[in-house]
Amino acid sequence: MTAPPPAIECRALAKSYGEVRALRGLDLSVPAGSIFGLLGPNGAGKTTLLRLLTGLRRATAGTARIEGEPVGPETARSIGYLDQDPRFYPWMTGLELLRLSGSLCGLRGSALRAGVDHAIDIAGLAEFVRRRIAGYSGGMRQRLGIAQSIVHDPRILLLDEPVSSLDPEGRHDVLEVLARLRGTSTVVVSTHILGDVERVCDRVAILDHGALIVESEKEALLERYATPVYEVEFAGADAAAADRVTELIRARPWATSVTRAGSLLRIATSGTDGAGVELFALLANAQYPVERFERSRPSLEDVFLRLLARPGSASGS
Amino acid sequence: MTLGILLRKELVEQWRTMRMPSLLVVFLFIGIASPASARYMPKLMEAIGGPTFAAAFPTPTILDAYAQLAKNIAQLGALVVVVISMAAVSSERDRGTLAFLLSKPVGRGAFLAGKLAGLGATIALGMLAAAVAAYLYTGLLFAPPGPAFGLLCFASFLCLLVFATITLAASVITGSAVAAGGTGLGALVIFGVVSMLPNVGVYTPAGAVTRAVEVVSGAGADSLIAPLLAQVAFVAVAFAAALATFRHQEI
Numbered sequence: 091m092t093a094p095p096p097a098i099e100c101r102a103l104a105k106s107y108g109e110v111r112a113l114r115g116l117d118l119s120v121p122a123g124s125i126f127g128l129l130g131p132n133g134a135g136k137t138t139l140l141r142l143l144t145g146l147r148r149a150t151a152g153t154a155r156i157e158g159e160p161v162g163p164e165t166a167r168s169i170g171y172l173d174q175d176p177r178f179y180p181w182m183t184g185l186e187l188l189r190l191s192g193s194l195c196g197l198r199g200s201a202l203r204a205g206v207d208h209a210i211d212i213a214g215l216a217e218f219v220r221r222r223i224a225g226y227s228g229g230m231r232q233r234l235g236i237a238q239s240i241v242h243d244p245r246i247l248l249l250d251e252p253v254s255s256l257d258p259e260g261r262h263d264v265l266e267v268l269a270r271l272r273g274t275s276t277v278v279v280s281t282h283i284l285g286d287v288e289r290v291c292d293r294v295a296i297l298d299h300g301a302l303i304v305e306s307e308k309e310a311l312l313e314r315y316a317t318p319v320y321e322v323e324f325a326g327a328d329a330a331a332a333d334r335v336t337e338l339i340r341a342r343p344w345a346t347s348v349t350r351a352g353s354l355l356r357i358a359t360s361g362t363d364g365a366g367v368e369l370f371a372l373l374a375n376a377q378y379p380v381e382r383f384e385r386s387r388p389s390l391e392d393v394f395l396r397l398l399a400r401p402g403s404a405s406g407s
Numbered sequence: 408m409t410l411g412i413l414l415r416k417e418l419v420e421q422w423r424t425m426r427m428p429s430l431l432v433v434f435l436f437i438g439i440a441s442p443a444s445a446r447y448m449p450k451l452m453e454a455i456g457g458p459t460f461a462a463a464f465p466t467p468t469i470l471d472a473y474a475q476l477a478k479n480i481a482q483l484g485a486l487v488v489v490v491i492s493m494a495a496v497s498s499e500r501d502r503g504t505l506a507f508l509l510s511k512p513v514g515r516g517a518f519l520a521g522k523l524a525g526l527g528a529t530i531a532l533g534m535l536a537a538a539v540a541a542y543l544y545t546g547l548l549f550a551p552p553g554p555a556f557g558l559l560c561f562a563s564f565l566c567l568l569v570f571a572t573i574t575l576a577a578s579v580i581t582g583s584a585v586a587a588g589g590t591g592l593g594a595l596v597i598f599g600v601v602s603m604l605p606n607v608g609v610y611t612p613a614g615a616v617t618r619a620v621e622v623v624s625g626a627g628a629d630s631l632i633a634p635l636l637a638q639v640a641f642v643a644v645a646f647a648a649a650l651a652t653f654r655h656q657e658i
Contacts (some may be wrong), residue, residue: 166511
């Protein structure tokens with residue numbers, strides 16, 4: 091018995107816009123049923139990849155397959171897509187848009203009604219679904235975008251920045267929705283919010299300049315790049331002294347990433363033996379009061395910054 | 408089935424965005440004003456220039472009403488059709504709704520066919536409004552039109568569909584509503600000039616409508632077949648050009 095094809099498979103997928111190479115021979119496989127986080131800085135090629143998978147754009151070279159079939163009008167039936175900046179007909183109501191969306195995906199009669207009701211429920215649209223879209227806020231439009239992408243219960247969901255314009259409650263709701271889809275649908279989420287990916291995704295791919303930097307199970311990725319991370323919370327209020335201590339740490343060769351938010355300093359190290367001891371000694375010598383010193387688990391953000399080796403990754407914020 | 412869904416969406420959109428009501432008002436006006444202006448033109452001229460001036464105008468007949476209707480449809484009607492067609496595709500692209508539609512299982516051919524069917528249905532409704540008004544007013548002011556009046560209305564509809572399809576194709580190819588409108592107006596002018604040429608003029612939209620007036624006036628209906636087929640060919644060529652371009656465009 092042959093194994094089912096992956097939900098999404100890209101082989102040497104390339105896309106150029108004139109001189110700009112948005113994707114450079116991408117090889118990527120997304121297993122069915124996974125919640126797949128697509129990470130990368132602006133211009134990494136995330137949106138281009140999702141648009142190629144929907145058929146809205148055409149590859150310059152290589153192939154993209156959805157459940158084993160080349161991307162085309164037929165594969166669109168298996169896909170639900172949310173654009174980065176979803177725009178809909180202002181003269182329609184949300185309900186009309188969901189009905190249109192379901193109808194175009196082949197739903198009729200009671201199946202259409204059930205699909206629309208389910209999508210309204212999931213996206214929390216009930217309050218404003220009968221209003222004209224012209225009056226929707228960005229967050230409402232985003233919720234409507236999510237609803238239209240799931241109205242036909244697609245096997246594969248492609249979501250481009252699905253929580254970017256949602257308030258914290260909306261973000262929480264959407265992440266809950268994604269978590270509930272685990273095992274039943276394949277979800278590919280492109281986002282800048284690494285914490286969200288860490289919370290819901292079970293696989294992660296990091297793109298940069300159109301190339302795949304790494305693709306792995308999230309836990310394996312964290313494990314592989316699990317160099318120690320230390321958190322130091324300053325107790326004093328002397329900002330200049332805190333700056334001096336931060337600069338001292340940053341100058342150490344084992345400090346791969348040093349970020350500071352207020353009194354909290356987060357130091358990712360290269361894993362050198364003795365980095366923790368040296369850091370502790372450095373803090374003691376600086377004689378600046380410290381409230382907390384802790385070795386913590388590296389986050390996806392630490393891995394992301396390390397893999398991309400951005401110049402800003404070593405600077406405080 | 409997809410085409411039916413898209414057609415319904417197009418019609419609702421044209422109604423709610425006031426394009427269809429505006430077109431209906433203009434076409435209703437054309438239907439009422441054409442026989443009325445044909446009937447009262449001599450009296451109007453008499454009021455302006457006196458009896459001597461009015462004598463230059465022969466007594467109006469029902470054929471003048473037909474000719475006036477044909478002229479108004481081919482000029483004012485075509486202008487309105489260009490205006491409602493110019494943003495058909497470019498506005499979907501600019502608004503970002505094209506990505507929403509084409510990420511669904513909607514073929515690009517079906518999308519464009521839905522657009523053309525929507526424009527065709529709106530024009531047909533407008534033409535129906537003009538035809539009913541013109542029929543009633545012609546009957547009131549002259550005599551009830553004969554069955555050939557339907558042929559004139561059909562030829563007028565085809566003439567308008569040519570301008571709608573050319574403008575739609577320009578909307579796809581240029582991606583700009585302004586450029587599409589300019590192309591539609593350009594086609595109106597060029598076809599207008601060519602329609603005055605002997606032999607070939609009859610195959611232009613305005614020429615076909617003029618021939619339809621002649622048929623209503625008693626000429627053989629056979630002479631209208633080739634001009635009408637020419638209009639169908641214009642529609643087919645413009646649509647094929649739009650589709651060939653649209654299939655290769657990226658969203």
